[in-house]
Amino acid sequence: MSDLGFVGLGAIGGAIAERLLIQKHSLRVYDINADALTRLVELGASNGQGCMEISAGCEIVFLSLPSPEVVEHVVLGQSGLLSQSKQLRYIVDLSTNPPQLSRKISAAAEQVGVNYLDAPVSGGRAGAKKGALSVMIGGSASAFEAIKPIVLGLGENIFHVGPSGSGSLAKLVNNQIFLSTSVVVQEAFMMGLKAGMQPQALLNVIKTSSAASMVKLAPLFLSNDVDRNIFSLEIAEKDLNLAISASEETGVSMPVTNAAHAVYKKSLNTETSKLDFCVTLRDLADSCDAVFPKFKA
Numbered sequence: 001m002s003d004l005g006f007v008g009l010g011a012i013g014g015a016i017a018e019r020l021l022i023q024k025h026s027l028r029v030y031d032i033n034a035d036a037l038t039r040l041v042e043l044g045a046s047n048g049q050g051c052m053e054i055s056a057g058c059e060i061v062f063l064s065l066p067s068p069e070v071v072e073h074v075v076l077g078q079s080g081l082l083s084q085s086k087q088l089r090y091i092v093d094l095s096t097n098p099p100q101l102s103r104k105i106s107a108a109a110e111q112v113g114v115n116y117l118d119a120p121v122s123g124g125r126a127g128a129k130k131g132a133l134s135v136m137i138g139g140s141a142s143a144f145e146a147i148k149p150i151v152l153g154l155g156e157n158i159f160h161v162g163p164s165g166s167g168s169l170a171k172l173v174n175n176q177i178f179l180s181t182s183v184v185v186q187e188a189f190m191m192g193l194k195a196g197m198q199p200q201a202l203l204n205v206i207k208t209s210s211a212a213s214m215v216k217l218a219p220l221f222l223s224n225d226v227d228r229n230i231f232s233l234e235i236a237e238k239d240l241n242l243a244i245s246a247s248e249e250t251g252v253s254m255p256v257t258n259a260a261h262a263v264y265k266k267s268l269n270t271e272t273s274k275l276d277f278c279v280t281l282r283d284l285a286d287s288c289d290a291v292f293p294k295f296k297a
Helices: 011-022 034-042 051-057 068-076 099-111 124-130 141-151 166-194 199-206 233-250 255-267 277-287
Strands: 004-007 027-030 060-063 090-093 115-118 133-138 155-162
Touching (some): 004 011, 011 124, 027 034, 027 051, 068 090, 099 166, 115 141, 124 133, 133 141, 133 166, 166 199, 166 233, 166 255, 233 277, 255 277
Parallel strands (some): 004 027, 060 090, 090 115, 133 155
Antiparallel strands (some): 115 133
């Protein structure tokens, strides 16, 4: 088999590319960020030089990109992967995209004999480094079986969830629940704090009550450690916006998700965009003149 290609070496993409190197795959990588590219080359990957060059020499190319616009450009652009696809047979897109874009790219890829699989991941950078991601894959069953042996090295839970667009939708549903729950937990614990309860005492009660399953991640949601590189505010806002767009396409009303999205959007600015998504707690505390204490697991 030829080298694997990998485009997009950010927080998660870089960790996944490292994991593929650990799995002894020969890897050609590319990113517009020269520092990220140099780091992977120093770890043993080769510089792919560009998207067109990677697709010319790799049968399987992985993508991990920050936005649907970038994904579309990288795959369908004038110098994109499909512009030089004699060697290319499979694109495995680990990014989070709207289902309609996944279907659009899949149809375009099929025209030139390439299989496109939307394969977003859950588990963050920590899961990527440990090979403990969940991967939800949409696309043809035969293409899924072809790339499955490689993807098994990335995660503990690999799912083929249906035709093109299904993986993207599954990821949006997951993030919709995760991110909306974060806002509810922050608001509830802030109300408890303002009423005179200590957050730790409140969590001890809830962990034995009917909402126990909802507060497993309370220490994460209630952390003031906004410099963690887990899940940025700008990505959180983007993912909820994509989920809302998907709901409009299917005719499903989602008032709670819309309200949660408004919280993330209100907190988003040039200073907060790269901070952790839980920075919304800071805005909530400011709005009610409170100081949320450090939280224990």
